[in-house]
Amino acid sequence: MILLIDWGNTHLKFIEVDSLELPLLYQSKIYQVENVDELSKRLMAKNYEQVLVSSVRVTEDNQLLELLLKEKSTQVFFAKTAHSACGVKCAYAAPELLGIDRWLAILAAHDPKETVGVISLGTAITLDIVKPKAHVGGHILPGKRLLLSSLNTTGQVRPDLTVQKNYHAFQLGGSTTECVHNGIETLIHCYLNSVLEHYHIENSVKRWLLIGGGGKYWSNKFSSDLVKTEYCPYLVFDGLIRLYLE
Incomplete structure (x- = not known):
């Protein structure tokens, strides 16, 4: 075993x-x-x-x-990040600064025939573009949990971060809690919508692999005839095996 x-x-x-x-x-x-x-x-x-x-x-x-x-x-x-592995060159000049989970997802997502995007929606939101044989680069920004905690101030009116219900992008809230949650949903929605459109045009990315705790939720919202999004919970494990067997 x-x-x-x-x-x-x-x-x-x-x-x-x-x-x-x-x-x-x-x-x-x-x-x-x-x-x-x-x-x-x-x-x-x-x-x-x-x-x-x-x-x-x-x-x-x-x-x-x-x-x-x-x-x-x-x-x-x-596993450790390197300048190159499995036929893919890392975009970082100092590859040890690229999170190993991102690197393994990049290795697993790599396609020798087309450029692919990887988005992880967890504690942080990360994005990476992988063209044939090379990692192009990416983004890192706060995920939903970090965004929520950043608004949990010591003021008199604070959002309830423990509330579990469905919130909706662009819907106007009727309480501080709803305003915060709907606002963050809108922020993430707009970011994803923008990058999928931009990198489809700029880098011809037609296929996006989504991972992390929010991967399944968001993958269902953005697939279209031009851009496909797919939830891939095994992606990091896949890359881990590929790197070990190289």
Whole structure:
């Protein structure tokens, strides 16, 4: 058994597979925990032939994870961003500054025949354009959670950030909470709509792969005859396998 881990800013996701064949990956279940302690409880007495890791966490978090994983396997691989991999050149002059989750998604999204866009909608919103053999560059901006928290001030009138309901872009709010949530929905909607249109014209991007907690939600809103959006929850795991096998 092989363990694949994607530890992002908010959640730690993992998959157990019998082999590193990509078709098998896409048939596997993605599990999610909050931290290393929860992962330890979930893995319990299990051992693995190999463990492959993508982590954007700080050194201390990665050291804790590595201590756990070395009890589970003699082969533990932590992926790192490089100047090039899997036939793709990184756009960053200092590739170590490009988040490994973005790099792995880029490697998995790469198509030798067309330019592809990748958008992650999580704690941060990131965008990357990948043409044949080269990462062109990208964006990083606050995600919905960060935008909401930025408005949770110490003033007398504060939005309720715990409310769980459907909010709508361009709809006018009748309370501070609705105004904040609808405003952020509108902001993200306008950003996505603008970049999909702009890079379709500027870079001929016709296909966008969306990942992250908001990937499925937003992928359903923007597909058209000219631009296709697809939710791809396995994309980082896919890139992790490709990088390891290179």
